[in-house]
Amino acid sequence: MTAILNQATLLFPSKSSNESFARATAACFAAQLDPTLEELGDIKTAVSEAVTNAIVHAYPRELGVVTLRLRILEGGVFEVSVKDKGVGIPDVERARQPLYTTGDDSRSGMGFTIMESFMDWVRVRSLPGKGTTVTLRKRITPRMGGAR
Amino acid sequence: MPIRLVQEKNDLTVYLQGEIDHHGARGMMLALDREVSARDPRELTVDMREVGFMDSSGIAVLLRCWRRQEETGGTMRVRNVPAQARRVFTAAGLEKIIPMDD
Numbered sequence: 001m002t003a004i005l006n007q008a009t010l011l012f013p014s015k016s017s018n019e020s021f022a023r024a025t026a027a028c029f030a031a032q033l034d035p036t037l038e039e040l041g042d043i044k045t046a047v048s049e050a051v052t053n054a055i056v057h058a059y060p061r062e063l064g065v066v067t068l069r070l071r072i073l074e075g076g077v078f079e080v081s082v083k084d085k086g087v088g089i090p091d092v093e094r095a096r097q098p099l100y101t102t103g104d105d106s107r108s109g110m111g112f113t114i115m116e117s118f119m120d121w122v123r124v125r126s127l128p129g130k131g132t133t134v135t136l137r138k139r140i141t142p143r144m145g146g147a148r
Numbered sequence: 149m150p151i152r153l154v155q156e157k158n159d160l161t162v163y164l165q166g167e168i169d170h171h172g173a174r175g176m177m178l179a180l181d182r183e184v185s186a187r188d189p190r191e192l193t194v195d196m197r198e199v200g201f202m203d204s205s206g207i208a209v210l211l212r213c214w215r216r217q218e219e220t221g222g223t224m225r226v227r228n229v230p231a232q233a234r235r236v237f238t239a240a241g242l243e244k245i246i247p248m249d250d
């Protein structure tokens with residue numbers, strides 16, 4: 001078991017105006033690991049993808065609750081999990097393929113591909129009718145003190 | 149409007165502005181559809197210097213512009229892409245489809 005050094009949890013309704021709030025909050029929390037601007041950008045982007053999926057796909061018709069759990073793990077690892085109680089994903093392996101989308105022409109089917117290329121570890125747990133939890137981890141490379 | 153336009157003869161430059169996510173992309177797409185169609189440019193340049201953040205929603209926005217230009221026999225290129233947006237384009241392989249200046 002990896003020790004959890006810090007943790008924060010945030011619940012919000014699946015309104016699209018919360019997308020920028022969620023990624024900014026995740027970046028603020030990750031800041032305690034002293035990430036580079038590039039690492040922060042990667043975290044913001046990956047969180048934006050996971051949260052947008054919960055807002056767009058999990059609750060297509062009504063508003064639902066999205067839970068964002070942020071953690072700092074031993075070894076300088078940032079972890080974020082995005083959980084919904086929406087429609088779920090029938091075939092996760094297929095959903096993770098590049099260009100696969102069930103969305104309209106404002107979606108490109110690249111969300112999971114972006115999460116995978118920007119984070120070190122991506123886990124998707126989903127049950128149709130129950131919901132989906134996406135957990136992402138990124139190790140933040142330690143920097144020498146003062147060498148900003 | 150989340151875009152700013154500069155027209156020179158048959159060519160159009162569009163400056164995208166702000167954060168391009170799912171929340172903002174719809175309005176940006178509508179504005180682009182309207183303004184680009186009205187001007188029907190031969191060469192469309194999309195300038196991204198004023199974009200503070202972009203996720204996969206921006207890919208769909210740019211692909212829509214690119215498809216429109218293909219269909220009408222025009223061209224499109226993208227310039228001044230900030231580092232964060234550039235990483236998204238690279239991960240999605242978009243540079244292989246739409247020409248991007250360094």
Ligand SMILES: Nc1ncnc2c1ncn2[C@@H]1O[C@H](COP(=O)(O)OP(=O)(O)OP(=O)(O)O)[C@@H](O)[C@H]1O
Nearest residue numbers: 053057058095101102107108109110111112132204
């Ligand atoms: N939280 C979720 N609940 C239900 N379905 C989901 C969820 N997340 C993803 N999916 C399914 O997985 C597919 C792929 O997701 P992905 O993020 O890769 O692409 P997209 O959201 O369709 O497009 P993009 O992210 O490029 O805008 C979605 O189209 C949807 O069918």
Ligand SMILES: [Mg+2]
Nearest residue numbers: 049053111112
């Ligand atoms: Mg997505």
